[in-house]
Each structure stands twice: as structure tokens, then as C-alpha cells.
Amino acid sequence: MKKHLYLMAMLCSQLAFGQTNMVVTNATADAVMAGNYSPANYSSGITATPATISADLNQSISPDSVKAYVRKLAGFGTRQTNTLFNTSTTTGLGAANNWVESKFKQLSALRNNRLLVSRMTYSATICSSTKTYSEVFAVLPGTDLTDKSFIIVEGHIDSRCEDGCNITCNAPGVSDNATGSALVLETARVLSKYNFKATIVFLLTTGEEQGLYGSTAFANYSSAKGRAIRMVLDNDIAGTTLCGPCSSAPSCTSGNVATNSIRIFSYGSASSIHKQLARYVKLEYNEQIKPVAALPMTINIMATEDRTGRSSDHVPFRSKGYAAVRMISQNENGDGSGTCGIVHSVKDNEQIDTNNDGIYDDFSVDFYYLARNAVINANALAMAAQSVKAPTSFTASYVATNQLSLTITDASNAPSYRIALRSLTNDWDSVYTVTTKTPTIGYPGNSSTVRYVSVAAVNAAGVESLFLNELSVTVPAGATTVAATRTAKQSLLDVSANQLGISVLPNYPNPFDESTYVVLRNESDTHYKNAFLTIRKSDGTVVERRKIEVREGINEYRFSYKNEGRIETFYYTIEADDRLIGTRRMMTR
Template sequence: MKVLKATITTFFFSLITSFGIHSQTNIVSTNTTAEEILQGNYNPNDYNPTINIDAPSDIVNTIYSSINADSIKSYLEVLSTFTNRNSGSDTVSNSYGIGAARRWIYQKFQDFSSQNENRLVTSYLQFDRDICGMDQHRNVFTVLPGTNNSDHKVIIIEGHFDSRCENVCDVLCDAHGMEDNGSGTALVMELARVMGKLSLDNTIVFMATTAEEQGLYGADAFADYALDKNIPIKAVFNNDVIGGIICGETSSAPSCPGENHIDSTQVRIFSGGSFNSPSKQLARFTKMEYQDELEPIVSVPMMISIMSAEDRTGRGGDHIPFRQAGFPAIRFTSANEHGNASNGPDYHDRQHTTDDILGVDTEGDMILDSFFVDFNYLARNTTINGNAVAMAAIGPKTPDFAISSFNEDITVEITDQTQYDTYMLLIRSNMNDFDTVFTFSGSLTHTVSLPEDVYRASVCSVDEDGIESLFSREEFITTTVGVGEILEEKKGVELFQNRPNPFDEATTISAFIENPQKYQSTYIIITDLTGKQVERIDFTAKKGINEVLYNHGYKKVGTFSYTLYLNNKPFQTKKMVFAY
């Protein structure tokens, strides 16, 4: 019965995340001042601190030096005492259930505001929906008003605070939810404490969402609210399962090498789309800002892995409703997860069970001494988040550009936001990371030479402090060697090698099609070495480069073939390797 229940839950979860069902009603902020700030209707001078911390180096150093592993631990210890934070659990008790938990988070946000000259404005986002027998629900959020509302933008950092055990609506079980997702909640709270003293151009929202476990409803409600109230969201940073370092017997692909494997120096960023994806560009921005600002000064360097898929195989998170609403949104998740939440009869891991606890007492003295959440690892991930949020909040405006190629030369021209002295040309092949970054100053045009290939190009502005803007849209550009031809003149159709290859859970397959109107059907067939079809991916061809994302998921490793079909006839075949 458990297997059937898990299957039904996964199917329903897939439906709501795929089609973006929005059925929350009566969505309101309980604090009208918070809503006015979110809409840009406020006087920034009302929230000025006595001492401005606004220089980039001071901001980075404040975040790095102030985030405290013991502080994060203290939040988790209290969150654990509420025992069950299921979205349908008790809202009356002061010590048990989701009501007590959200009131405590609200009060902590108020305390952080008091510690920072009352600069944080705290509210609930209340909405109606029948979830696990409860009709009304509340996110908790606090707002740090930006210092410049002439070009008002809002950045959200979030983590869901609801928890669950084996049954998605069990409101009486012990559902401490320490990794999933006390860790993300503690991260958000710590950043509210630390960043409340900073002076940032853009407005920051620190939010603990509810009802993630039943279908991302809290995040969905806020995304709907933002659209309805015309709140200009610039970026969303979601944190979910972000504090554990131990691999379980199972884990949602792609994840860990094997049971009890430890990884405390890597974090994964998931985001939707591939080519020209604002969310993927936000992930790349986050990684670059870490490499530029934090990596030179941290004592324990972290590896940030930009993942191909929007989430782990068969899973979802609170970044997805924001992406569906048109906002750039990413998800941070630990490199190692303890479980895949399958909850079958042979499932022994902690995720989505009563065993998702803070730690154990190994010495019998009633004191926890062995922890499943690594507080130092969680603190490092908190710092990565805070740095990216802050740099996005103070950086220059994103430019637009035109680009052209001749032979091996690529020329870029900045066409919008031309007031800056320095820009970057960001080049990648089909990997998630940039291959090459060119910086140019004193001119709005720049020419570089690159080997023959198909590239994805984007740009960003760089201000006088060396801070980059969020990255622009992407354009395809091709180079050839010494023949003076562009790809359109050379080949009418070409299937390219997938990238990355070998790949983990997902890979991008690209094809160039010069005259798409000639083809009534275009699709990719993936087969194993025996010729058995693994998957068919249909797509609507457009002129130029076409990309499809193939999610291999948690399947057997080995070599596979992929074939481009045009008008139901095979055109070209290549091989790829699933290696992990």
C-alpha cells in the first residue's frame, strides 16, 4: 500500500508542477506596510541605518564574518521542538505544530528587526486552500527595503518550513524535518539576521514557505500574489535539503556515489531550461560571484555544480512556481541526500520519514552529540546564498547586445545600458558553465577569435566597483575557419554532439535546421545498444539551433544512440554516454 501511495503522490506532484495549477484563493499580506514596500511605494530614507554598509567589499566581509554555525544550530534545535510541522497540523498550540512554528519564525524576524534599527518589516502571506484538512495557511516573510526605489526590484530568498513523515498528511507523527527542510528555513533566518544591517539597492524578501510537501502551494501563492500586485521580482533563491552531507542508501538522481559517502564541500544548483534560460543564467551568476568575491577569502572552498535539470529526477521545489510565473529562480540542494522519498517497504533512509531528526545521543547522557545536519556546511551554503543575493541587489543594470561572426571572429556590440565603461562577453559551448569570459573596456564593441564551433553568447555590465550585472539573454553564434561562410550557408540540417557527454542525469541535444517549414514532424529517438527505444522527444523546429533536454534519470549506465527524425525519417545518428 505504501508503494501505491507513493506512486500516486508522485504522479499528482508531477501534474501540479508540470502544468502550474494555481488554485489558492484570498491571498493577502497581513501587513499592508510590507505590501507597499514590495510594490515600491515607500520612502527609502525611512529605513536608512545609522551606519551604511554599502561598499561591495564591506558587504561581502560582513556576510562572511557574521554567519554563524552555532546560530544556525540554535534555530534547528527550536524548530525540532515543534515535532510536526505538517501543513495540516495544529495551529492553536504554542509548542506543537505548524502554527507554533510559524509564530516563532515571525517573532524571530521581529527580533532581528529590533537588532537592526527596525529595518525589517515582517508579515504573513495568508491564503485559502484545503490542504490536509486545513483550509487556511500562511507563509512567513520579512522585507528589507532597498535603498533605491527609483528602479524598484525585489529579490527573494526562501526555504519551506513545513515537514512531513511517511504519510503526506500525517499531522500526528514525529516529523521533525531537519534536513527537509529545517536546514533551508534556518538558512533563510540566519540571512535575515545578518543582512538586516546591510544597505542594498534592491529590496530583499526572506521567506519561509508552507505546504511545499503537498504541492509547492506556499510558493505558488506568493508567485500569484507577485503577479497580481505587480511586484517586480528580479531573482528567487530557493533552499531545500541544504544541510546534510551523508549519502543515503537511496537518493534522487543525480546524487551520491553510495551509502554513507560524505561530501561537505559541494552544493548543487538546479534550474529550469537550457539555452537562453534566465534561471540558468542566474545559476551561472551565483557561481561567478562566489568565485569572484568569496573563494579568495574563505577557509574551506566550495564547489558549486550547475545541474542540467530543474530538479532531481521525479522531484520538485519552491523555485518552480516562480519560474512558471516568469521569474528567474534556482534551487540549492546538498550534494548528498539521505533518501529519495520513495517510502516503499524497503526504504531505510531519513528523508520524508520520522527519522529526519537533528542527530542522536551516542553517549547516553541525553545530549545530542552526533548530528545529521552539518552546521558548518550549512553555514557555508548560507554564505554562498547571501553573497549572490547581495551582489544581485547592488549590481549594475543588465545590458542588451547584437552579435555577428565572420570566419573565426565574433563581434559583439552593446546596444542598451551603454552607460558603463566595462562589459563582459560570456561564451559557452553546450556545457552549463562558461568556457571563456572576455572583459572589454572603453568601447561598446569588441571582437574575439574562437575555434570553429557553435557557441552561446551573453553579456553583462561591470560597474566601477567590479560588480557584474545579472547576465543577459543568450544568442547562438557560429564560427568557421577561413572559408567566410556561416553555418546556414554550409549545411541545411546538422545534428550536434550532445553536451555534456558523458553526462549525469540530463544532457542537451542540439540540431541546426535551416528551413523548418519543410518538416511537418521533428523529433529525437533515443535507443540503447540493442536498438530498444528508450525515449522519444518531439519538438517544434525553428530556424537556427534547436535544443532539447533529455532527462535520463536514474537508469542504467552505458552508451546510447540518439537519432534526429525529419518527416518521420531518420536523418542523422550520434552516440552518447550515460556515466553516473
């Protein structure tokens, strides 16, 4: 993971230009990802109902298995990206890549050679070394070419110590990121025995710690080839339960242990395709696995793309327009600096010294927790790989107090549909099942509450498609009023919000850790370009003032603030056409 915000400018350059000469070494695997193959050649797996698959995932994904993978990877010592070229068969990234490749091939032999093992090679300059690097992946071909898009689960296999370019230190990288790599291997082990309509790619990236090189190469290659990637699940720090002495915001409390929750980070506002994917992962787990799980997990959908100043391999895919999320443990041990906690240091071992007395007294990884995270991933992959076709489109509007009317366009005529409703939160508030394309549904709350609506199709086995992009449903003009306010420091005309048709809605989340969204609703058809958002501290100090555009419908503006654990109060004010629209209060936590 990257550790400082100032690196992001360099990262952006690398994402665009850092890799060249990308090559997939297995032409058959490449053809499958392009959708140019005969599915009949790969249909010898088990065909089972989605419910049967989910139940098996919950039972078959093994803590002992992920433990064996983690320990094997840690045994290679430093997997810094430039150790790829070591001649050793027992240490370094080169040896680790060879072992992973052999594991995939062994697994393929058990699956009638249905798992196609390959490498991607790419040229890059990493730590002043210009070479051709490689990463290992395996492709499980789908049985249906109606939709040629494929699905990726990934984790980076490289590790680092305090100096990200040091190739001689001993950095086993247990938590970051032998855990994510083990998760990918375990999902491949269990999923590869089944037939799925969609192709699944199991990817172990390299060069993550120096600038997301491997994932950027894969994303750039896929985009340049016109490949359709349905979704990407990135796993980076997947097994940590103990919060260390420091962590990147939104931080955990030092010494806290979290064994039953994970976080999903993703780019954009709560209406982005990435947040929609996060909600899909959570829905599938909550409905398929959670009711029967020995220890149910809570999935927390986070507001930002990653923690403050950090990044991971979901970013290059997102930058190419693919839906991508980062799955990460609820707690972490370190802030990426290498000087506090174990992440990015030689201390990232399975056993750790929590009080610096020279004696190991705890573990960096809970393998049962890691296995539970693998179940969450595998279940989402299995359900999405059913390739349920989403509706073409839908419309939604108010018809009465607490009621919405929808019209769904779907040439496939699915047996039923799921309708997801959300207010100003990252989570869906309600998910309905209907059997008509023109449903009228009720929802909790009053008519002044903003609702976001999305729709998915459901097949005969009860599996959802991915949900369509959300629509915001606005209250008819005049139904609500948000009173305007005025302060002594402003020389603006007071105006009722309804005179311009703009309402200032509550920000979300509130209180917030490091980022929140200011929300406006414009009920008119006027596009306001001369509008401003001003954010002040409680003493009147201006923290930020920016020009904004206000389009018809719902408008969201992100505000980021590093509060360093302090509780602070802010006031945000909206002006349009030299008129004050409204002011609201928000707080950090």
C-alpha cells in the first residue's frame, strides 16, 4: 500500500505511462478473457445450484488452508518486486511467483485442466531498475458467452520493509499481503471445481508497494484490448484483527480486536458504480451466508476510496472505468510509514511483539478471520458469475406519500426483480422483491426524504444480477421547504429555497471521519453555474470555498478533512446567483 498523499501525483503518472509491453504468456488464457473460445471445452466441472455453492463455500473454505498459504509465502522472506530476479529457488519474489504458479497448475490438474495458468509480463522502471516484470494469474473459463465480461479477485504478492526499494532486508509481509494472496489462492481452490457462466480470474499482482505497477499493467492491457471486466475485488490486508499503535484514518483504537467485521472501500459518491458493487457484495453475504455462519460478519461500506494517504490495486481498474472495490480488515497494525506498527516493516511476521520487550506475545493474523473474509469474497464471485442479465433500464417517480412507482424495461422477462432504496447513507435502507415490471412500493419515512433507487433482475434460482445505476427520486416542487439562514458575515439576500428550487440536504456520513458529501436537491430545470459551497469552522474561519455547478436533480460534493481524531464542528453554506440557499451543520468524530 502507498503511504503518503504526496505520492498520488506520481501514482497518476505511473498509472498512465509506467508500464509498457504488456504480454499475456498463455495465449489460451488470453483468448478466454477475450471471449474467443469454446465453452464446451471447459464444462466438465460440477454444475450446482447457487444455494448449494454458497453452502459449500461456507463449509469448505478452510482456516488451515489459508494458514498454510500464508506461512509458505512468508517463508520466501522479502518479496520486494526486484527480488523477482533472484536466482534463489527458496527466497524472494521470483521463488514465490514460481510456487504460486505451481500451486495453480496442481489445482488445474485436479480440475480437468480447466484452470488456465498464465503470467502477465510488463516493462517498467521500479526503484531505478528498468526490467521486464511478471505476475501470475489463473483463468477459470465460463460456460456462457452471451456476456463476455469476466470477474477478477486479486491481491498483491509483493512485500516491503521500511525502505520500499531495499531487496536485502527480511520482510515476510504476513499481514501485508500474504493474507490477501492466500485468500485469492483459497477462493481459486474452492470455486474452480464448479461450472460458472462467467469467467473468473484469480490474480496475484506484483509491484504494488512501489506504485501499483502490476495491477496498472493488467488494467491498461484489458482496457487497450477492449476487454469487459464486470467487477474487481481487491484484497489487501485481509487477516488482521488487532489494532496496532497507529493506523491510517479512519483509524481503529490501539489494542482493539475486531474479529467479526470488515471494511469495503471504493471510489466516488454513494451513487457510484463502485459503491453499488460494495452493496452487492454485502447483500449477497447477508442473504446467502450470514444466516448460517458460525460467526456472522458485519460488512462496513466506507465513504472513501481508501484510508487517508493510502491506495491499493483496485485504483488502476477504477481509473479505467471498471467497477472495483478494496476489501480490508476492520483493524490494521500500522499507518504505512514503517516506523509505527508492523505494516511496511521487517516486523510484519506471524508472531509480533506488542510491547517492544523483545518477546513475541501476539499474532498478526487470525486465520479463522481470514477464512471468513475469503467466504465473503468467494460468495460474491459465485453469485456474480451466475451472469444474471440486468434489466435494460428503469424509471421511478413519486405517486403518493411514501410510495414510489417504477417501470422496468427488461427484454429477458426475469421471474422477479429486486428494488433497492437508499436515503443519504452508504447502505441500502430497504430491498424489495417484486414480480411485476410496473410495481408501486412503499418505503419508510416521510415524503420529504430523498430516495435513491436501483433495480436488479432475479433468475429462477433466486440470484440477483448486478444492480443498475441509481436514480434519485425528488419530491415534487412545493412539497418541502428548507429555510434559508443568514449570518453577520454574509451580505446575501435571504431567499426561500423553493424560489430557486434548491434544497440543502443533510450531508452524509455525519459525523464523519475524514470525508463526507454535501448534498443539494435542485427541483427546477435550471442549471446553476454561479454557485458556491463555503465550509466554516464554528468560529467562522473559512476552511474551504469552491465554485460548484448545480444541475437538475441530486448534486453531491465531497469534502475531505483530516481531523486527527478531534471532534470538530463545521457549517456549510450554499449560495446560488448571489442568494443564500441554506446552511447546515456537520461534525467530525
